Amino acid sequence: MVGHSFMGAAHSQAWRSAGRFFDLPLAPVMQVLGGRDEARTAAAAARLGWNQHVTDWPELVHREDVDVVDICTPGDSHAEIAIAALAAGKHVLCEKPLANSVAEAEEMTRAAEEAAQRGVRAMVGFTYRRVPAIALARKLVADGRLGTVRHVRAQYLQDWIADPEAPLSWRLQKERAGSGSLGDIGAHVIDLAQYITGDAITEVSGHLETFVKERPLAAEHAGLSGTASQERGEVTVDDAAMFLARFASGAAGVFEATRFATGRKNAIRIEVNGSLGSLAFDFEDMNVLQFFDATLADEEAGFRRILVTEPTHPYVAAWWPPGHGLGYEHGFTHQVVDLVTAIADGTQPTPTFADGLQIQRVLDAVETSSATRTWQEITA
Numbered sequence: 001m002v003g004h005s006f007m008g009a010a011h012s013q014a015w016r017s018a019g020r021f022f023d024l025p026l027a028p029v030m031q032v033l034g035g036r037d038e039a040r041t042a043a044a045a046a047r048l049g050w051n052q053h054v055t056d057w058p059e060l061v062h063r064e065d066v067d068v069v070d071i072c073t074p075g076d077s078h079a080e081i082a083i084a085a086l087a088a089g090k091h092v093l094c095e096k097p098l099a100n101s102v103a104e105a106e107e108m109t110r111a112a113e114e115a116a117q118r119g120v121r122a123m124v125g126f127t128y129r130r131v132p133a134i135a136l137a138r139k140l141v142a143d144g145r146l147g148t149v150r151h152v153r154a155q156y157l158q159d160w161i162a163d164p165e166a167p168l169s170w171r172l173q174k175e176r177a178g179s180g181s182l183g184d185i186g187a188h189v190i191d192l193a194q195y196i197t198g199d200a201i202t203e204v205s206g207h208l209e210t211f212v213k214e215r216p217l218a219a220e221h222a223g224l225s226g227t228a229s230q231e232r233g234e235v236t237v238d239d240a241a242m243f244l245a246r247f248a249s250g251a252a253g254v255f256e257a258t259r260f261a262t263g264r265k266n267a268i269r270i271e272v273n274g275s276l277g278s279l280a281f282d283f284e285d286m287n288v289l290q291f292f293d294a295t296l297a298d299e300e301a302g303f304r305r306i307l308v309t310e311p312t313h314p315y316v317a318a319w320w321p322p323g324h325g326l327g328y329e330h331g332f333t334h335q336v337v338d339l340v341t342a343i344a345d346g347t348q349p350t351p352t353f354a355d356g357l358q359i360q361r362v363l364d365a366v367e368t369s370s371a372t373r374t375w376q377e378i379t380a
Helices: 006-021 038-048 057-061 075-087 102-116 132-142 181-197 328-345 353-372
Strands: 032-034 052-054 068-071 091-095 122-125 149-157 201-209 214-216 232-234 240-247 252-258 267-274 277-282 288-293 304-307
Touching: 006 038, 006 328, 032 038, 032 057, 038 052, 052 057, 057 075, 068 075, 075 091, 075 102, 091 328, 102 122, 102 353, 122 328, 122 353, 132 181, 132 267, 132 277, 132 288, 149 181, 149 240, 181 201, 181 240, 181 252, 181 267, 181 353, 201 353, 240 353
Parallel strands: 032 052, 068 091, 091 122, 149 252
Antiparallel strands: 149 267, 201 240, 214 232, 240 252, 267 277, 277 288, 288 304
């Protein structure tokens, strides 16, 4: 694995737990962790359960004792690491969004398609797909329980930078992150909307907003030993993103992603309305799916609360008794399970790099739409 901060810890937890709860066809060995700083990487490897560590990622991707490379770095290094790993014959799991630009995502997708001809697999980490309630929502739509889908309403709401004095991090710098709330969290709800409905976004009209233009530099950027700095740096990404969308089927979509929704910590909200029913989900109540069946008689009508913890629900049988809820980390474990199973079966895991590229094109179209104040088509 390359990278050991927030996502590195989440992915490490998944690699540690997957084979202990699921009957995997292959046994993952957490062989080597890569990072930039020797002391921090060594400490992370010991804490997270990795056998060895290196500070040179090219060494990592060419090691003979490595079969899978898991990329948990900022977006500006995804393309270089993924393409090198695929060329070296390593299966690749890459965090989302796939890249910082459409051009990079196209190059990565080409590399993945070429590698697939040699039996090498590549997957992008849109982990929320693997929340059991989300997987059940997709099944209900696929089974026709909602009829013709007409509306998709999707929000991802956080507040972690609502304080204008919160320090400038790499997530607020376009050259590192590619975009702000749009790519960091908006990409998730774009993927979820398309995953649940089985439909593709074909056109968007968007608006991006940056509320705080400058922030204090973190101590590491200011060359200080403490945690505060009087120096300030420019925020070069969006704080909030909003857009309208049209789907291939004719359904209409409304999307919002913001890191300024005061009081909201990780509210991923999806509502889908169809001719025969509706469903609604909020990640802050992640074990519950709301479902409305419009075919019932009026006296029985109303949204029904489905507690998605039964062993018949997706992924749940490997875990706890009914009613014992799962958490944020379990989606990452399910991701490892699906990846390892696909590698063993010789099948293509999803979402593919091509799926990641399609989402990158939606992100790019929203950004262009905001700049030009025009509707933008999503074209290959």
